[in-house]
Amino acid sequence: MSENPDLTNERASGTFETNAMAAVIYGSEKFAQRRREITEAISKIPEFQDSHPLVFMSREEKISEACRKLAVLSNYWNSLIDTSDEEEALHLYREVLGLEGHPLALHETMFIPSLIAQASDEQQEKWLGRAQRREIIGCYAQTEMGHGTNLRALETTATFDISTREFILNSPTITSLKWWPGALGKSANWSIVIANLIIKEHNYGPHPFMVQLRDEKSHEPLPGITVGDIGPKMAFNGADNGFLGFKNYRIPRENMLMRHSKVTSDGSYIKPPHAKIGYSSMVKVRSRMAMDQGLFLASALVIAVRYSAVRRQGYLEDKSREVKVLDYQTQQHRLFPSIARAYAFIFCGFETIRLYDQLLIDVQNGNTSGMADLHALTSGLKSVVTYQTGEGIEQARMACGGHGYSMASYISEIYGVAIGGCTYEGENMVMLLQLARYLVKSIEMIQNGKSRELGPMVAYLAENESEIDLNLGPNEYLKVFEYAARNQTWRATEKFQKLRNSGMSNEEAWNQASVELTRASRLHTRLYIMSTFINHVGSIVDQKVKGVLIDLLNVHVTYEVMDIGIYVQGLLSSNQMDLIRNQLYVSLETIRPNAVSLVDSFQISDMQLRSVLGRRDGNVYENLFKWAKSSPLNKTDVLPSVTQYLKPMMEKSKL
């Protein structure tokens, strides 16, 4: 069937090449091209297609379908991608497995990265190759039923037995059961387990251990191990998140990951170069989350924008034909700022991935000085992008009206997966408060006359801007944001200090200032996102692409400043706010002809999108009917439930 003419016209009105934009989104022409080649190659392999729509499958069927595809994937892995390239691998996974989770997700995202960052050279020699060849499947078991956030309260113990040179793992209480780890339930046969290291009755706190869970031949749990699936979740139902308990389960001393902390055979403990070095796998995932969440948001927007260009409802001036709902200002206001955010998140993602890779090298060379900065940055970024992505996806769903609520749109699945990110890798409020610690310390440095020692990301806290030139360009908007973040950070810090100075304990003062502190963290992070977006656009060479991205940047800066209006009341007059509001409306109109091309540029395939509404060809209605007809409920005209219950009820009522 040919393309819906409404989408053809939209594509014709675009002022730039989508391939050129994809090269900017994905960091290089080479990688954008590789993505297309991988997608093309996969589309020719019938075994990679869903056996039937995932949304009609039970959880067991979803997991089985994911495993089937993983097995097929293992036959093609080396021929489809450069296996040393993480981004190619992730693209392949996204295309084939989609976003509902699968039994190798944690193996790739945390198990292997933990071995790389935490295992000694000898340990890597022993396990890394096996893991990379997928001879073993691993997971990352840290969270327990009773504690996820407060790692220092984890209860699982690894007690060193000097006589046998082994660690004895135990789960002393019901709340100490590991709870949540992806792939633990049924698939993984090994795990990185985070347990309290105990030597001669001294608790050295949580450390990582490499633990075999299941027999490599029979896949049965090993004696001393209780393991299983935790049941269905809001999303991620293609993954078997699990529980795990230990009863006097022994592992050799060499199974504690000893790149940084060490236990010698006589039971001596050697400290790591930085107390939080064991948290690096979490920082790794957090540093990827801006990119991953940007792509979740992008997926929902591809669906909503394409659908809005084929959905016609109501009239504007021309009463002879209903308008595309994308022409309504309210629809544009709902969707276009999110397009800008998706671009901004992806640009930030590239930056934090690069920073993590650099930090990994530095730490391997003994330099841990960058850890605090990256921890603070990724803690804030993870929290802001997951929250705003959730908001943006939900708006995209509503923008699709009734059909958005159907699983045919697939938006609810994207939403469920994306907002998991508000919780995993550190609950958002908790992570905002981690960044707040860093911001408060920065203010204290200024108060102590050490402004010159501030890092570049917080130097603005020491500046003093009270007037803004309203010939507003992106850099002036940045100044407005700096003003808001600086004011809020000072206010929150001063509140905390005042409470503390009044005699309150440090902890209680912190608690009572914490809402204000999280607000400071959000503003600081949004400032970082905006400045990364501005810098990125500044570096683009292709003039057509740059022009459109400047238009998109204008949507971003005006929308963001309107959104934080309450924090800039002391800086901007109501006239100035009106001016900005009008600039936002103008920028929505400016971006309108490029809306479809901007979302097409994400180059997310139909196979990955799984959305009837978001199809590239725009043939929504005929496929919606086809999709509904494929519902298992439509296999027969009369359901047994009707014959068994409703018919007798109706007959009885007739009497």
Ligand SMILES: CCCCC/C=C\C/C=C\C/C=C\C/C=C\C/C=C\CCCCC(=O)SCCNC(=O)CCNC(=O)[C@H](O)C(C)(C)COP(=O)(O)OP(=O)(O)OC[C@H]1O[C@@H](n2cnc3c(N)ncnc32)[C@H](O)[C@@H]1OP(=O)(O)O
């Ligand atoms: C084939 C190739 C494929 C390749 C694929 C590779 C990679 C892909 C990667 C990612 C893909 C991403 C997404 C994919 C999509 C879906 C994935 C599906 C599921 C996701 C899995 C989720 C897994 C998990 O959730 S694992 C569990 C995570 N748990 C947490 O995050 C717990 C949160 N809690 C904490 O982190 C800590 O408890 C804490 C809140 C930080 C507090 O710690 P504590 O020790 O109590 O410290 P305290 O608050 O007292 O602070 C003291 C001091 O330390 C500083 N600090 C803390 N942490 C760090 C750190 N990490 N680094 C540096 N410094 C740190 C803190 O700031 C304090 O400093 P100061 O005293 O103020 O100066």
Ligand SMILES: Cc1cc2nc3c(=O)[nH]c(=O)nc-3n(C[C@H](O)[C@H](O)[C@H](O)COP(=O)(O)OP(=O)(O)OC[C@H]3O[C@@H](n4cnc5c(N)ncnc54)[C@H](O)[C@@H]3O)c2cc1C
């Ligand atoms: C989809 C998914 C996949 C996961 N995968 C894994 C995995 O593979 N491996 C693994 O180990 N874990 C995994 N987890 C667990 C996850 O990391 C934790 O659930 C997460 O870190 C939050 O911890 P919690 O559940 O203890 O939340 P809680 O800390 O109990 O949060 C409850 C509430 O308390 C608040 N709160 C807690 N502490 C503070 C504080 N100090 N200050 C202010 N407020 C506070 C929080 O903000 C929140 O509102 C996964 C979770 C999900 C949802």
